[in-house]
Amino acid sequence: MCPHCRGYLKVGDCIVFKIRNTRREKGLLMMHQEGDNYSGVKHPLFYSEEGERIDFFCPICMQSLDASLDENLVQVIMIDSSGYEQKIYFSRIAGEHSTYQVSSIDLIQYLDI
Numbered sequence: 001m002c003p004h005c006r007g008y009l010k011v012g013d014c015i016v017f018k019i020r021n022t023r024r025e026k027g028l029l030m031m032h033q034e035g036d037n038y039s040g041v042k043h044p045l046f047y048s049e050e051g052e053r054i055d056f057f058c059p060i061c062m063q064s065l066d067a068s069l070d071e072n073l074v075q076v077i078m079i080d081s082s083g084y085e086q087k088i089y090f091s092r093i094a095g096e097h098s099t100y101q102v103s104s105i106d107l108i109q110y111l112d113i
């Protein structure tokens with residue numbers, strides 16, 4: 001869910017984002033919803049280099065999904081089956097696989113090292 005417009009970003013098993021690389025090329029990214037699964041689908045001509053900072057936007061309201069916590073993280077909201085809201089942070093750096101699931105109860109960290 002977008003933290004700005006609260007629009008639903010999940011389609012099937014994926015979360016949909018508008019993305020932009022450092023060359024200002026734009027595209028859509030469908031990223032798997034599981035925190036430790038870094039597979040995604042994008043247009044084959046949208047290119048990003050390892051270590052490049054990718055900008056993420058809500059495809060509904062077009063607001064930046066930058067996390068105020070850290071300039072290299074993106075933030076979205078997840079609502080679990082109990083209706084409890086959790087913040088999801090993940091790296092915007094191409095090739096860097098790290099995701100953080102934060103609630104008022106605990107922190108779950110997924111790293112692909």
